[in-house]
Amino acid sequence: MLEQQSMKKIVRVGGVPEHFNLAWHLANENGLFTEKGIEIVWKDVPGGTGAMCAALRAGELDIAVTLTEGIIADIISGNPAKIVQFYVNSPLRWGIYTSVKNPIQTLQEIEGKKYAISRYKSGSHLMSFVNARNLGFTLNPETDFVVVGNMDGARKSLASLETDVFMWEKFMTKPLVDAGEFRFLGECSTPWPCFAVVATDELIEKDKELLKQVLEIVNAACYNLKYHEQEAIQMVAWRYNLKLADAKQWFSELEYNYSEEIDEIQMMGILNELKSLGIINELPSLEKVCFEPNLLENV
Numbered sequence: 001m002l003e004q005q006s007m008k009k010i011v012r013v014g015g016v017p018e019h020f021n022l023a024w025h026l027a028n029e030n031g032l033f034t035e036k037g038i039e040i041v042w043k044d045v046p047g048g049t050g051a052m053c054a055a056l057r058a059g060e061l062d063i064a065v066t067l068t069e070g071i072i073a074d075i076i077s078g079n080p081a082k083i084v085q086f087y088v089n090s091p092l093r094w095g096i097y098t099s100v101k102n103p104i105q106t107l108q109e110i111e112g113k114k115y116a117i118s119r120y121k122s123g124s125h126l127m128s129f130v131n132a133r134n135l136g137f138t139l140n141p142e143t144d145f146v147v148v149g150n151m152d153g154a155r156k157s158l159a160s161l162e163t164d165v166f167m168w169e170k171f172m173t174k175p176l177v178d179a180g181e182f183r184f185l186g187e188c189s190t191p192w193p194c195f196a197v198v199a200t201d202e203l204i205e206k207d208k209e210l211l212k213q214v215l216e217i218v219n220a221a222c223y224n225l226k227y228h229e230q231e232a233i234q235m236v237a238w239r240y241n242l243k244l245a246d247a248k249q250w251f252s253e254l255e256y257n258y259s260e261e262i263d264e265i266q267m268m269g270i271l272n273e274l275k276s277l278g279i280i281n282e283l284p285s286l287e288k289v290c291f292e293p294n295l296l297e298n299v
Helices: 019-027 049-057 069-075 123-135 149-159 169-177 201-206 206-228 230-239 244-252 264-276
Strands: 003-005 010-014 037-046 065-069 081-088 093-099 115-117 145-147 165-169 182-189 195-200
Touching: 010 019, 010 049, 010 206, 019 037, 019 065, 019 230, 037 206, 049 065, 049 069, 049 195, 065 069, 069 081, 069 123, 069 195, 069 264, 081 201, 081 206, 093 123, 093 149, 093 169, 115 123, 115 149, 123 165, 123 182, 149 165, 149 264, 165 169, 165 182, 169 182, 169 244, 195 201, 195 206, 201 206, 206 230, 230 244
Parallel strands: 010 037, 010 065, 115 145, 115 165
Antiparallel strands: 003 010, 065 195, 081 195, 093 165, 093 182
C-alpha cells in the first residue's frame, strides 16, 4: 500500500536488475524524485515479469517495469493493475541458449525439447511461443516447460540437462556465452514494444497526480541518459558487467519511450498478435488493460 511519512510519498517500484532500468536508478540517485517529495523504494526482481506480476497482485509493489506480453496476459487473468505507458519502444532481443554440455547445436534441433522458464506467463515462457511460430512448430503447454525461477535456476537446470533450452535478454546473457557456459543458438525479437510501466489500481485510484509525477521524472531521466551516449555506454558496461562493444551495440538499438500516451491502434495490434499466438484467449477492452486517461485516440 502507498505510504506517506513526513509529507514524503513512498512508492515501491520493481524491475529486473538489468541495464534497461538504469534511468530509474540514476533518477533516484540524483535526487530527482526527492525534489518532488517522492521516495522511490526500488526492488530488484531477478525472477522477471512473472515474479513482478505476483508482487503486484500481493500488494508488494505499487509500480513495476514489466515485459509487455507478460503483464497483458496477467491483467486479463485478474491482476488489479493497468499499463500506464510503454517504457521501451524498441523490441527486446531474446537470446536462445543451451548448455555447452548439451548436444544441441542449432535452432532446428530444439523442437520437442524441454524449456527452462522463470515462471509461467513470464517472458521466457511466452516468447518461446513466438520463437516456435517463427520456426514452424508448436509447443505443448503441459509438457514442454520446467519452472526454474530465475537465471541461477536456469543455469543449474541447463547444466544438469534437466532442460535443453532457455531464452533470456541477449546482452545480459552474453557473458555466460563468453565464459563457455551457454551455447548461443540464435535470437528472437519481440514483435511489440518490449517494456511497459504498470501501476496497481490502488495507486491509480489513490493518487493519479503522484503517478503522473513519477512518469514525468522517469521519462526525463530516460531522455537524459539516451542523449549522453558516451557516458551512458561506459556506465552500462561497468554497472552490468558487459563488454564495452556489447554495451555500445545494445545502447545503439535502445529506443526509450518518453511519452505517457498509449496509441490505441498500436495496442489493439499487440492484443491481436498475442491472441493469434495463444498467449491470451480473448480480446479485452483497451480500458481493461490500460490506464484510460493515457489512451491516445486515433481519429
